[in-house]
Amino acid sequence: xxTRSMTKADFDRIVExxxxxxxxxxxxxxxxxxxxxxxxxxxxxxDADEMIGFLLGFVIPSKSGAVGYVHLxxxxxxxxRRGVGxxxxxxxxxxxxAAGCTRLKAxxxxxxxxxxxxxxxxxxRAKEVDDYAxxxxxxxxxxxxxxxxxxx
Numbered sequence: 001x002x003t004r005s006m007t008k009a010d011f012d013r014i015v016e017x018x019x020x021x022x023x024x025x026x027x028x029x030x031x032x033x034x035x036x037x038x039x040x041x042x043x044x045x046x047d048a049d050e051m052i053g054f055l056l057g058f059v060i061p062s063k064s065g066a067v068g069y070v071h072l073x074x075x076x077x078x079x080x081r082r083g084v085g086x087x088x089x090x091x092x093x094x095x096x097x098a099a100g101c102t103r104l105k106a107x108x109x110x111x112x113x114x115x116x117x118x119x120x121x122x123x124x125r126a127k128e129v130d131d132y133a134x135x136x137x138x139x140x141x142x143x144x145x146x147x148x149x150x151x152x
Contacts, residue, residue, distance in 0.1 A: 001045055001046070001047050001052070001083075001084065001087060002045070002046045002047075003043055003044070003045045003046075003087055003088060003091045004043070004044055004046070005042065005043065005044075006035065006039055006042035006043060006044050006054065006056075007044075008035065010044045010051060010054065011030070011032070011035040011039075011042075013051055014030050014051075014054050014074070015027060015030050017074075017076075018030050018074055020077075021074045021075070021076060021077060022074065029071070029072050030056065030072065034056040034058070034071055034072070035056075038056075038058035038071075039056075039058075040058070040059075041057050041058055041059060041068070041092060041095050041096070041099075042054070042055065042056050042057065042058075043055045043057070043088050043091055043092060045084050045087055045088055047079065050076075051076070052075065052076045052078075052079040052084055053073070053074065053075040053076060053079065053084040053085065053087075053088055054072075054073070054074050054088070055070060055072070055073045055088040055089070055091075055092055056070075056071045056072040056073070057069060057070045057071060057073075057092050057096075058071065059096060059099045059101060062102075064102065064103075065100070065101065065102030065103070066096075066099060066100050066101040066102065067101055067102070067103055067104070067105050068092060068093065068095075068096030068099070068101040068103070068104045068105070068146070069104075069105050069106065070089070070092065070104065070105070070106040071106075073085055073088060073089070085118060086122065089122060092104075093144075093146065096146060097146055097147075101146055102145070102146055103143055103144060103145050103146055104124070104142075104143065104144040104146060105141070105142065105143050105144075106119065106124070106141075106142045107132070107139045107140065107141050107142065108139065108140045108142070109139060109140070110128065110138050110139065110140060112140070115140075116140055119142045122144070123144060124142040124143065124144040125142065125143050125144065126140050126141070126142050127140070127141050127142075127143075128140055128141075129141050
């Protein structure tokens, strides 16, 4: 398993497979902005020459210090529960520490138990926030503090 920076060809492949990997329509979440404008920290994980996972994440400024934000992480269905997500999050966390981030953040929808269990297992705090995505649209907000030696 190898983790590397995302290329345009990788992004194009993600757009092709994301609905299948997620089991439903989610392709609009892989918006080109997350490659072209915010893709400096976007990652791909390969096994041999096959993409088996990806992470669309970026660094944002904050009053309390830079934050590494995980927008979307997808794992090929045949490679789930094999540590691919953990490896992608580790590499992203290390890049965020190097970029001066003080914490990480991600969100998911209420009821996405797989995402909730995954983030908690990696040491993230989860908080349910009413109206986070607008009236009546609660979300689970995950955060994890970073230090100079943070790794998942």
